[in-house]
Amino acid sequence: DGIPIEWEHRFGFNPLIWEDHENFDHDGDSLNNTEEFITYEFGSDPYRKDIFLEVDYMKYENESEPIDILEKVREIIKNPYHRRNILFHIDIGEVDGGDVIPNDNESTFEEIQKLYRDYFTHNGEQSWKRGIYHYALIVDYCRPSGYGFSGDVRPYWGYNPGTNCFVINKE
Numbered sequence: 435d436g437i438p439i440e441w442e443h444r445f446g447f448n449p450l451i452w453e454d455h456e457n458f459d460h461d462g463d464s465l466n467n468t469e470e471f472i473t474y475e476f477g478s479d480p481y482r483k484d485i486f487l488e489v490d491y492m493k494y495e496n497e498s499e500p501i502d503i504l505e506k507v508r509e510i511i512k513n514p515y516h517r518r519n520i521l522f523h524i525d526i527g528e529v530d531g532g533d534v535i536p537n538d539n540e541s542t543f544e545e546i547q548k549l550y551r552d553y554f555t556h557n558g559e560q561s562w563k564r565g566i567y568h569y570a571l572i573v574d575y576c577r578p579s580g581y582g583f584s585g586d587v588r589p590y591w592g593y594n595p596g597t598n599c600f601v602i603n604k605e
Contacts, residue, residue, distance in 0.1 A: 488531035
């Protein structure tokens, strides 16, 4: 069934029979067991809801590393979710996040889409992350000052099903 015996045994599945892990989502977090297995090394659990977020950012030339700030607020962001038994995983450098994006005074949507492809999906090499992770991009300036997007289509100013990314202005 594509899942290693050790993982199945660890979580109470029967490794001796074929199980449909592509369609099992015991905790209702929209990650099937195959995705839970892929992210297991990052702390996911098939019986607890997981939320994954990668954060990349632009940095001013004389600015201290924003990663220091992100590290300090990480627990503040995660705690409300953890109190509700939801594991919130914020990648600011542990997996592949925390990239410093080249500085740009004003980012257009086309530039943000390119940053999404270059730094989040790595031009398809890590497209598995698209269905699991949300993506946050902190830029110097964009219009509007922040918005959600899917990375594949033009922005929709409002809720759009499938939107898994957002961009935030530092200013």
